[in-house]
Amino acid sequence: MRPTWVAGAAMSRFGRLETTGREAAAAVALAALDRAGIEPGKVELTVVANAFGIAERQAHVGPLLNTALGIPQVPSFTVESACSSSSAALHEAFVHVAGGFQDVVLVVGFEKLSHLGTLAATSYFAMGADYPFESANGATFPGLYATIADAHARKYGTSSEELGAVAIKNHANGARNPHAHFQKEISLATYLASPVVASPLRLYDCCPFSDGAAAVVVAAAEAVPHPSAEPAVIRASARAGDVGDIHDRESMTSLAATQTAARAAFRQAHLEPREVQFLEVHDCFTIAELVALEDLGFFPPGSAGKATREGVTARDGTLPVNSSGGLKAKGHPVSATGAAQVVEVFEQMNGLAGSRQVPHAEVALTHNVGATGSSCSVHLFSRR
Amino acid sequence: MESKRTGHSIEEYRRGYAEEHRLRGFRSGCGFVTATWGLLCPRCGARDLEEQPLSGRGRVVASTVQTVPAEGFVNDAPYAYVVVELEEGGRITGWIPGIRQPMEIPAGARVHWVSSPRAGVQFEVDYSPREEPPRSGGATPP
Numbered sequence: 001m002r003p004t005w006v007a008g009a010a011m012s013r014f015g016r017l018e019t020t021g022r023e024a025a026a027a028v029a030l031a032a033l034d035r036a037g038i039e040p041g042k043v044e045l046t047v048v049a050n051a052f053g054i055a056e057r058q059a060h061v062g063p064l065l066n067t068a069l070g071i072p073q074v075p076s077f078t079v080e081s082a083c084s085s086s087s088a089a090l091h092e093a094f095v096h097v098a099g100g101f102q103d104v105v106l107v108v109g110f111e112k113l114s115h116l117g118t119l120a121a122t123s124y125f126a127m128g129a130d131y132p133f134e135s136a137n138g139a140t141f142p143g144l145y146a147t148i149a150d151a152h153a154r155k156y157g158t159s160s161e162e163l164g165a166v167a168i169k170n171h172a173n174g175a176r177n178p179h180a181h182f183q184k185e186i187s188l189a190t191y192l193a194s195p196v197v198a199s200p201l202r203l204y205d206c207c208p209f210s211d212g213a214a215a216v217v218v219a220a221a222e223a224v225p226h227p228s229a230e231p232a233v234i235r236a237s238a239r240a241g242d243v244g245d246i247h248d249r250e251s252m253t254s255l256a257a258t259q260t261a262a263r264a265a266f267r268q269a270h271l272e273p274r275e276v277q278f279l280e281v282h283d284c285f286t287i288a289e290l291v292a293l294e295d296l297g298f299f300p301p302g303s304a305g306k307a308t309r310e311g312v313t314a315r316d317g318t319l320p321v322n323s324s325g326g327l328k329a330k331g332h333p334v335s336a337t338g339a340a341q342v343v344e345v346f347e348q349m350n351g352l353a354g355s356r357q358v359p360h361a362e363v364a365l366t367h368n369v370g371a372t373g374s375s376c377s378v379h380l381f382s383r384r
Numbered sequence: 385m386e387s388k389r390t391g392h393s394i395e396e397y398r399r400g401y402a403e404e405h406r407l408r409g410f411r412s413g414c415g416f417v418t419a420t421w422g423l424l425c426p427r428c429g430a431r432d433l434e435e436q437p438l439s440g441r442g443r444v445v446a447s448t449v450q451t452v453p454a455e456g457f458v459n460d461a462p463y464a465y466v467v468v469e470l471e472e473g474g475r476i477t478g479w480i481p482g483i484r485q486p487m488e489i490p491a492g493a494r495v496h497w498v499s500s501p502r503a504g505v506q507f508e509v510d511y512s513p514r515e516e517p518p519r520s521g522g523a524t525p526p
Contacts, residue, residue: 123455132394133420137504138450138457138479143465146448151467151526154446154491198465199449199486243426247467247475248418250427252446252526 001098003221005231006381008036009346011339014212014331015181021056021112024213026068029108032215035346037228040069044102046076047092049085049109049335052124053078056112065108082128083284084370085109086214087239087338087377093218094237103223109340110213111333121209125334128371130245142206142285144246144372146198149287151252153200155302158290160200162305164191166286167204167328169314174325176315176356179340181210181331205286210331214339216346230350232342232364235269236380238262244374253302255373258295265365265378266297273297276380277360278319278348280341282369283326292367293321296378320358323348338368338377345381392435394421405499409474411436417474440497441510442470445526447489456503464489466507475526478505 010031012024025048033040048062058064062076081088086109093105113121125141134144152158168191174180186204194203224231240260243249249256266272273296281296283289293304298319307313313321324330324344327337347353348361366379392400392408397419400408410433411417412425417436424431446467453461457479464483469475478497483489494510 118452119455119458122452126454130420132398134477135454136398136456137465137477138454138460138463139465139477140450140452140454142452143448143450143454146450147446147465147467150448150486151446195451196449197452201448245420245477247446247477248420248426250526252467 002100004094004098004234005219005221005224006216006234006342006346007038007219007224007227007231008032008034008217008229009215009343010035011179011214011336011343012212013179014210014333014340016114017112017211021050021110021211021213022058022061022064025108025110025215026065028213029065029069029106029215032217033106035229036217036219036224038104038217038219038224040071042104043071043074043106044104045096046074046106046108047089048076048078049089049339050078050111051080051082051085051335052111052113055116055124081375082370083282083332083334084338084368084375084377085335087366087368087379088375090216090218090338090342090379091237091239091377094234097218097220103220105218107216107218107339108213109336109338111335112211113209114211133245140198142198142201145285145287146201147246148252148291149200149285152287152291155253158302158305160192161188162290162309163200163205163286164188165305165308166283166289167191169308170283170322170326170328173315173323173356174329176354177325177330180325180329181208182325182329201285201287207284207327207332210333212331212333212336212340214336214343216339216342230383232346232349232381233384234379235271235382236265236378238264238268239375239377240264242374246372254291254295255369255376257373257376258292258367258369258378261376261378262296265380269380271363271380275363276365277363278323278358279321279365279367280324280326280344281321281367283322283328284332284369286328288369289321289326296365296367315356315358323353323356323358338366341366341368342379349381349383397421401499401505402501407438407440407497407505409436409438410434415473417470417472419476436472438476439471442468442495444489444493444495445469445475447486449483449486466495468495468507476505478507480507480509
């Protein structure tokens with residue numbers, strides 16, 4: 001494999017898009033290329049993620065994006081892996097570039113669901129679960145993660161205060177991120193007063209339904225002799241899968257796909273968890289962040305909640321987690337999320353993160369989960 | 385190699401609990417039991433999945449009370465969504481109407497499946513006198 005970079009990355013503000021998803025996606029794609037200093041004409045492949053494009057009555061959107069970017073002749077395809085769609089797209093781009101098939105590949109992830117009502121949006125999210133064996137029995141997406149939270153609490157005593165610490169931290173980070181859906185801090189009292197959605201998960205345990213778009217330019221190092229920005233070197237790109245239904249897995253308190261992908265990524269990068277300086281993890285629900293930190297190898301099982309309450313994972317802690325605000329505060333436009341995590345890494349490594357800048361931004365990890373853990377991507381990055 | 389599996393389809397599974405008063409499952413050679421449809425065992429890869437009638441009796445190992453309902457359950461909220469470890473092994477999911485608070489389903493609560501024309505696999509908390517009362521801390525989550 002040859003050295004492969006994230007040469008540029010950009011995102012829209014997450015929240016509610018006034019334009020179509022397609023327009024937002026083309027705009028961030030051009031912004032990412034501009035940050036990389038790469039003309040659209042250099043792109044050799046576009047990999048798109050737009051799991052719920054059907055909500056906008058649009059499929060096969062890659063050629064439309066390429067046409068808008070003035071490169072209609074460039075091949076494209078769409079990757080679907082539920083909430084991990086754009087990290088799966090990034091993995092495909094990495095394989096193509098590192099393998100020598102293309103020099104420059106554009107990754108674009110986007111979603112627009114806000115024009116649907118809450119019930120319809122909830123139903124779309126639930127499509128990532130196993131309909132006849134989970135959803136048809138009454139499970140919502142928060143409900144499925146709530147069973148993980150309940151099992152985790154029964155086994156380790158995970159408390160509301162520990163879940164709340166994740167929400168409070170990520171809202172504090174989101175308040176400093178101009179891209180974030182929610183840019184306000186919350187208190188423990190606010191968290192505890194929020195209504196229960198699916199016990200033990202409250203409203204403030206849940207990420208919002210967001211619209212948004214994010215793009216990443218993946219390029220061979222040798223194809224960018226004079227980069228416009230400090231590239232994030234892709235040290236590892238690993239994916240893993242697991243049994244689709246939570247209840248059929250051996251463990252309900254950890255995600256085996258995260259553990260498998262993390263092991264593969266650290267092996268690929270010749271890195272260890274202690275060398276990672278900041279990370280973006282998949283916190284679609286607060287419990288998901290705690291489980292992720294345990295499965296990735298940063299904390300022993302059952303101890304991430306305590307570490308979060310102690311401030312270890314705060315922006316100024318020893319291991320900043322979700323400096324962007326995470327899915328929880330930055331928002332979760334399904335297929336934009338994985339790419340947006342990489343935007344945060346790129347901005348941190350380029351010193352562009354403003355008041356949310358972490359003290360050490362040399363080595364980073366991103367973790368993006370599809371559905372309830374049946375798909376997972378882990379990427380490792382470092383500065384040159 | 386041809387599968388020895390002679391099992392049911394997803395539609396037969398649904399018709400089983402919804403119309404035929406039977407809860408259908410599979411048992412793999414490794415002992416794994418599930419109601420979830422598949423051709424090979426997700427644990428050991430074995431092809432020889434056998435039909436395993438499910439009793440629908442077991443203990444709750446994880447649960448949630450949903451105040452925001454799923455599609456098809458709009459008029460039922462709040463209700464419980466539960467993961468049940470069956471007496472014969474394996475876990476299945478279902479819902480329990482009329483549950484308003486998590487404390488109504490303590491750890492390890494015994495439940496039984498009730499055949500219902502309503503959507504989904506429906507359980508009731510088992511208050512039968514022959515059953516032991518649920519003990520605090522009951523079943524250990526997987």
